[in-house]
Amino acid sequence: MLHPDSVGRTFLGANPVTVTQEDISAFALAIGEEDVSVAPPTFSICISLAQSQAILSAPEVGLDWTRLVHGDQRFELRRPIVAGDVLNCDSTIESYKVIAGNEILTVRSDLASKGKLVASSWSTLVVRA
Amino acid sequence: MIEVGAELEEHVFWIDRDLLKKYADASGDQNPIHQDEEFAISVGLPNVIAHGMLTMALVGKYISDWAGGPANVKEFSARFVKPVIVPANGKVDLTVSALVTEAVDKNVRLNITATSAGVKVLAIAKALVVVK
Numbered sequence: 141m142l143h144p145d146s147v148g149r150t151f152l153g154a155n156p157v158t159v160t161q162e163d164i165s166a167f168a169l170a171i172g173e174e175d176v177s178v179a180p181p182t183f184s185i186c187i188s189l190a191q192s193q194a195i196l197s198a199p200e201v202g203l204d205w206t207r208l209v210h211g212d213q214r215f216e217l218r219r220p221i222v223a224g225d226v227l228n229c230d231s232t233i234e235s236y237k238v239i240a241g242n243e244i245l246t247v248r249s250d251l252a253s254k255g256k257l258v259a260s261s262w263s264t265l266v267v268r269a
Numbered sequence: 270m271i272e273v274g275a276e277l278e279e280h281v282f283w284i285d286r287d288l289l290k291k292y293a294d295a296s297g298d299q300n301p302i303h304q305d306e307e308f309a310i311s312v313g314l315p316n317v318i319a320h321g322m323l324t325m326a327l328v329g330k331y332i333s334d335w336a337g338g339p340a341n342v343k344e345f346s347a348r349f350v351k352p353v354i355v356p357a358n359g360k361v362d363l364t365v366s367a368l369v370t371e372a373v374d375k376n377v378r379l380n381i382t383a384t385s386a387g388v389k390v391l392a393i394a395k396a397l398v399v400v401k
Contacts, residue, residue, distance in 0.1 A: 166294070166295040167295040167296065168339075169291070169295070170288065170291040170292045170294075170295040170296075170323075171292070171323075171326045171327055171329070171330045172282075172327075172330060173330050173333065173339060175333075175338050175339055177340075178338075178339050178340045180326060180329055180330065180333065180339050181329040181332075181333065181339055181342035181345050182322060182325050182326045182329045182345065185296065185322050186295075186296050186297050186298075189297075189322075190297055209349075210321045210322065210349055211348065211349060212346070212347060212348035212349060212393075213321070213322065213325060213346065213347060213349075214344075214345070214346035215344065215345045216343070216344050217342060217343055217344070217345075220339060220340040264348075
């Protein structure tokens with residue numbers, strides 16, 4: 141179960157991620173996108189989900205990532221991500237509830253470049269009982 | 270001029286195990302439920318399932334194409350209601366269509382429908398795009 145102190149907490153991204161053209165091209169190629177001048181709209185999930193996993197699986201937070209299901213997902217894109225972006229990802233556990241033993245939480249991830257917000261995303265994650 | 274109520278042309282994506290591997294490598298999501306049949310079944314799934322985010326990425330491609338490129342997608346959301354089940358051999362469809370629900374200047378809101386093998390896989394799937 142999630143440690144109650146974690147709810148509402150923002151975890152500041154420790155390690156900025158540099159987006160390469162290879163990252164964008166591989167993602168675009170997988171989905172058949174030929175325009176690789178910018179990242180596809182869902183590309184930021186590669187950064188935000190990896191960071192959420194690292195944060196939420198930490199012993200002091202206590203989420204069981206192995207029983208996790210992705211419930212829903214939302215993106216707000218201020219501008220497209222491009223190669224060379226150095227993105228810092230801050231994650232906040234915005235909500236948490238337990239229904240019939242299933243833990244349901246919403247994690248907001250803010251990706252910023254040089255202090256300017258590039259994309260926000262919200263992931264609802266369900267840990268099955 | 271884009272009008273409210275306009276329907277976008279339906280498009281079919283085909284998903285096979287090879288695509289799941291490609292998406293796993295490109296996205297970094299190597300969860301075995303998307304690649305290993307034995308593992309998927311051991312955790313109660315009917316078979317290997319596609320990443321929800323792969324489904325969403327393909328729908329993103331659909332709306333990007335319509336809007337004139339990936340840079341024109343401003344908001345995008347969906348709920349994953351049923352998994353896309355991917356057989357060991359062959360492929361399964363992801364059939365996508367959309368409806369214009371709002372059009373103000375260049376900002377267009379879409380409601381998206383996505384099914385696989387006749388089953389609705391996304392709910393409340395919406396996007397805001399800017400059509401240049």
